[in-house]
Amino acid sequence: MLDLTWLLIAVPLASSLVLILLGKRADKWGHWMGVAASTAAFVVGLGALIQMLGLDSESRTHAMHLFTWISGGELHVDAGLLLDPLSMTFVMLVTFVGTLIHLYSVAYMEHDPRRRIFFAYLNLFIAAMLLLVLADSYLLLFVGWEGVGLASYLLIGFWNHKPEYATAANKAFVVNRVGDVGLIIAMGLMFTAFGSLSFSDVFAQVGDVSTAQLTAIGLTLLVAATGKSAQFPLQSWLGDAMAGPTPVSALIHAATMVTAGVYLIVRSSAIFDLTDTARLVVTSVGAITLVMGAIIGMAKDDIKKALAASTMSQIGYMMLAAGLGPIGYAFAIFHLLTHGFFKAGMFLGAGSVMHGMNDTVDMRRFGALRTAMVVTWVTFGLGWLAILGVPPFSGFWSKDKIIEAAFVGEGWQPWVFGLAALIGAGLTAYYMSRLFFMTFHGKARWTDEMHPHESPWLVTAPMIVLSVGSALLGWFLASGDRFTTWLEPVTGHVEEHDPVMAVPLIMTFTLLLVAVGVVVAWLQYGRTEVPTEAPAPSLGTMLARNDFYQDSVNRGVLQRPGTHLTRTLVYADAALVDGAVNGTGTGLLRLGEFLRRFQSGQVRSYAALLLIAVAGLIAGVVLGVL
């Protein structure tokens, strides 16, 4: 089964191409083919996983050469796949959660005339993401990296007949390009330093180059990761990306796109291990995004945007963990895995709520949906408990470990990062509870034409499966350190570290903050009446509601000066360069026009000119000028 890994990518890709090429003929069954392709990938992945579990942990790395891709001069790139516990984890997450989202989409997109195309894009997304995680070199990874960028662009802008949706897709695409430039530069630096782009060559030689080079590579890789994973300062596209159909949001946030950045950092652990500077920056970016995303989430009234802010914040946790180095890598991936389940479940839940509420996304118009949508309420509730980090739900096992790891270290760092992670947990509890209570509890605030109802089974079934994962997966994988042991061949074995605060104390603080968050949210949004119109915001709320004016900041700091610079350059080009060229031309023309007047054809004027010239010459000789 391990040798069939290429099927993982080939099957969804082929299905995607077929769906696009067949056109309307596939309208009737195209969506089922999409589901089948995704399921097939999952089955292949599962087979590979079972086979891998049967091997010793040392021999679980399976590299596979496919074909020589580029060979020219010093550059020689083979297309090959690398299946190890890390990529296997991603394969399972992408295919399993992806397949559930496919199933859900069959019902969710039922009335969309372009459902077939939607499934073609979904399959493309899955294929690109699998290529990204299975590639054995940075260059092949980049193909998948661009592939998910393309697929996300197509899916976010799926309803591109609305201009603002198309704009959102463009924004995601453009912001991602900024990150991609980072990856391209990183690859250039790696090629200069190591002469190769394959993981094995690069990681084998990391000890031979200077720390400065490694730091440069690490930082450029981080730029790439911030773009894909919507981290500070390239996070502004994520909220707008909610314009896409809800299953897309689930797919982007849980299994594909935004997890790619974390994957890149953890995959490049060999590089980051040797450069403390780059790691510190990674951790800082994670910490900033984690708090920032949480604060933004506290003020959003749009249920999908609140969830998007939550993703940003949770990915911030993963980045923070990844930046902590060997003690954090495994937990970053662990949290990514559990987050994949509960976030996908909650996004699908949000889609179910929207389905029942005529596509309303304003939470101030919800309320008391728990009786109308029992299944959604329960499954969403499990996801909510999981993201809160309430034991024994999934999020507890992964997030708590990250908070503990953040408190490990020396000097100021554990205090800053640890407290950021700790406060983030409290904020998370608040905004997620706010979302949960506003949607499902309190008094009904919807209008008479709304008839909230439970979604069909095809919608609820994936939610149920995901909620089971949200509830149990963390506990299952954490017990006996199953997951960390599994990842050890990639992330390395880590000895126990003592945090600067005692572990039980950290756990108590975390749970206490979570409880406070939930209670405050309950008092504000569960027990008391929620106004249907947002009250006049305080300064902080204004900030958070507008994503800290990141768009304005970007516009002011980057776009405006850029525009001015290009305008100046255009002006300079027109005035100076063109001016000089055209000026020479017109100048000569004018001179010609002027001289032409002397060419009157009149003998006497020629004679006069001659006389004046001779007189001038003589005068010159006499006066000694010439």
Added chain:
Amino acid sequence: MSPIAFVYLATVLFGIGAAAVLTRRNAIIAFMGVELMLNASNLALVAFSRIHGEIDGQVMAFFVMVVAAAEVVVGLAIIIAVFRARQTISLDEPAELKG
């Protein structure tokens, strides 16, 4: 009588000749002006020759006379050709070489 007076005379003659060339429309008159200028220069050459006590100025005057004779031949031929073509000897009318 100082030879320099001849140079002054030559200057005056040259001025008159130049003025005739520049102001008169009639080609013949202008031609005569040219001759006058040539004669003025001959006079000046001979005068300088006397002033310096050398004869190369006089030799050059002969050259000028030869050139003048040749010029008369060519110039009169052109004037006649123009007159045949346009029935006029005005200098201002033919302007075909206008730029």
